[in-house]
Amino acid sequence: MSKQSASNGYAEAFDTISRFLAEPPKDMPNELLNAFNLLGGNRFLSPRLFFETVEQAPVAISITDPTARILYANSAFEKLTGYPRDEVIGKNESMLSSKSTPAEVYQDLWQSIVAGKVWGGTLVNIRQDGQEYLAKLSISPVLNEEGRIAYFLGMHDDVTEIHALERRLSFQKTLTETTLNAAPMVVVVIDSDGTVLLENHAYKTLISDLGDDPARLFVEALHSQIGLDLPRVCHSGDGFTNVEVRLDATGTLAPRWFACSGVRINNLDEAARSYFNNRKEDGCCLLLLANEITESRNRINEARLNMIRANMAEQQMVQTMREAINASLFKLQAPLNIIRAAMNMSANGGSCAGMGPVLQQALETGEEAVESLHGSLPGPRIEPAALVNVNELLHEVLRLSTDSFLSAGIVIDWQASPVLGSINARPNALRGLFKYIIDNAIHSLKESGRDYREIRLETREEQGELLISIMDNGRGIAQNERLKVFEPFYCGWSRPREHAGMGLTMAQEVAIGHRGSIEIDQHFIGGCRVFVRLPVHGMGGEVP
Numbered sequence: 271m272s273k274q275s276a277s278n279g280y281a282e283a284f285d286t287i288s289r290f291l292a293e294p295p296k297d298m299p300n301e302l303l304n305a306f307n308l309l310g311g312n313r314f315l316s317p318r319l320f321f322e323t324v325e326q327a328p329v330a331i332s333i334t335d336p337t338a339r340i341l342y343a344n345s346a347f348e349k350l351t352g353y354p355r356d357e358v359i360g361k362n363e364s365m366l367s368s369k370s371t372p373a374e375v376y377q378d379l380w381q382s383i384v385a386g387k388v389w390g391g392t393l394v395n396i397r398q399d400g401q402e403y404l405a406k407l408s409i410s411p412v413l414n415e416e417g418r419i420a421y422f423l424g425m426h427d428d429v430t431e432i433h434a435l436e437r438r439l440s441f442q443k444t445l446t447e448t449t450l451n452a453a454p455m456v457v458v459v460i461d462s463d464g465t466v467l468l469e470n471h472a473y474k475t476l477i478s479d480l481g482d483d484p485a486r487l488f489v490e491a492l493h494s495q496i497g498l499d500l501p502r503v504c505h506s507g508d509g510f511t512n513v514e515v516r517l518d519a520t521g522t523l524a525p526r527w528f529a530c531s532g533v534r535i536n537n538l539d540e541a542a543r544s545y546f547n548n549r550k551e552d553g554c555c556l557l558l559l560a561n562e563i564t565e566s567r568n569r570i571n572e573a574r575l576n577m578i579r580a581n582m583a584e585q586q587m588v589q590t591m592r593e594a595i596n597a598s599l600f601k602l603q604a605p606l607n608i609i610r611a612a613m614n615m616s617a618n619g620g621s622c623a624g625m626g627p628v629l630q631q632a633l634e635t636g637e638e639a640v641e642s643l644h645g646s647l648p649g650p651r652i653e654p655a656a657l658v659n660v661n662e663l664l665h666e667v668l669r670l671s672t673d674s675f676l677s678a679g680i681v682i683d684w685q686a687s688p689v690l691g692s693i694n695a696r697p698n699a700l701r702g703l704f705k706y707i708i709d710n711a712i713h714s715l716k717e718s719g720r721d722y723r724e725i726r727l728e729t730r731e732e733q734g735e736l737l738i739s740i741m742d743n744g745r746g747i748a749q750n751e752r753l754k755v756f757e758p759f760y761c762g763w764s765r766p767r768e769h770a771g772m773g774l775t776m777a778q779e780v781a782i783g784h785r786g787s788i789e790i791d792q793h794f795i796g797g798c799r800v801f802v803r804l805p806v807h808g809m810g811g812e813v814p
């Protein structure tokens with residue numbers, strides 16, 4: 271029977287059934303009536319309409335008896351399998367099997383359908399022309415009045431292309447992941463909430479190295495460096511390249527440097543409602559590539575450190591001279607005052623009467639000496655302000671003191687804020703300030719005679735200020751001396767050696783010059799803790 275004649279044959283049969291059902295004979299048995307209704311002959315859907323729908327459905331439909339012998343197949347079935355209908359009617363569905371579907375799949379199929387359950391799965395089928403295709407098949411058992419399986423209804427579609435696409439997608443995914451994981455640089459995709467959507471091995475390694483969330487640290491560092499605003503990443507233009515950021519891992523002395531590049535990408539929106547409305551601004555994320563440049567940065571820093579070292583040595587020399595001259599000037603005032611008193615007594619005819627000219631000469635000589643000492647006082651250096659990262663600066667100071675730490679057996683506990691914005695400040699002056707405090711801590715630890723010696727540095731941003739806390743577990747400063755130590759020429763060390771008692775006075779001057787402050791923690795016990803506060807916006811305006 272040709273396709274056309276088969277189709278016409280069914281149509282005629284259903285037209286007859288429709289007419290018959292419209293006026294069924296009075297003595298017609300109920301079983302027969304129900305059987306016709308099973309074929310779709312209910313009062314709402316005419317059997318013809320039912321038949322045409324199945325016949326023209328775009329999915330391959332077949333109806334079989336309980337042994338899978340084909341009783342009916344629609345035209346989509348003919349088209350998909352390549353078999354004319356009359357060649358399949360009466361044959362088992364197994365004629366479509368390419369013999370490469372595993373036996374367990376068929377066992378599962380039959381176990382389900384003979385138990386009256388719907389089965390769905392994928393089989394490898396073969397067309398009449400020998401071409402294999404993947405059939406996504408669903409089989410539903412059709413029960414008779416007694417509840418026994420009367421027919422099976424099979425519907426299948428060719429999903430070969432979808433499968434190929436899925437395979438290609440999975441291959442691309444594996445390829446992308448393998449490439450990303452092999453890349454030495456950190457690759458991470460972060461959405462506008464800061465959630466990590468994709469990361470590579472280098473990123474995972476960084477998580478354990480930093481003991482923190484690297485994505486958050488990168489975003490914070492990029493925010494302070496170039497004003498990156500993650501929630502507004504959709505509006506952030508095309509991205510950025512080679513922005514150098516510094517991450518400070520807590521507890522270790524080695525900061526890490528990364529050259530970061532970022533690309534804005536549209537977010538994958540899987541929601542059904544976005545099907546017709548996939549606007550760009552609906553969601554963007556940031557593809558961040560971070561190349562570690564710590565080694566090259568360290569080399570540059572080493573050269574810089576040598577320059578700083580030379581600079582600080584010179585600064586130290588000038589400072590020592592200033593301290594010595596100031597101390598001499600201070601000490602000269604006492605004999606000069608005595609001479610002035612003796613001159614008064616001589617003028618008033620006291621015991622020094624007659625010594626007036628000698629005293630006058632001594633006073634003049636003394637005053638000349640004071641003047642010449644004043645003249646030899648090295649003038650204060652005017653240092654231009656620059657952008658300073660306090661973490662970096664503290665690092666430099668610590669590295670300058672490395673030898674002292676090693677020889678005194680001092681452990682450094684670095685508790686810096688992982689990301690700290692830069693401030694406008696005079697770098698040399700600030701280095702000097704921190705060097706004084708750290709040198710004091712080293713000295714105090716040496717005098718304490720403790721076995722375990724530690725200096726802890728903490729930095730953080732707090733209410734518009736950078737708070738730098740430098741703590742040592744040395745001999746400490748008595749309560750009543752915690753303010754006195756800032757007075758000029760005050761020296762409380764047991765072994766003063768080169769100390770003139772001007773260090774903290776000058777550190778305080780520097781802090782005040784930066785509109786900041788320096789104080790000794792009044793409540794700290796078991797050593798000494800110094801707080802230095804510097805405004806986040808730096809000195810602001812004119813550089814003092």
Ligand code: FAD
Nearest residue numbers: 334336337338363364366367376377380393409422423424
């Ligand atoms: P078979 O001997 O036919 O069957 C293999 C295993 O299936 C047997 O070992 C047995 O465990 C189980 N089994 C077979 N028949 C029965 C049964 N009557 N009762 C209980 N268990 C049974 N197969 C395809 O490859 N492609 C198709 O597109 C496809 N469409 C189908 C559509 C319908 C509606 C139905 C009911 C079945 C369909 N089948 C299809 C399954 C098909 O009938 C065969 O079972 C299958 O192709 C395996 O054929 P075979 O000759 O290798 O082994």
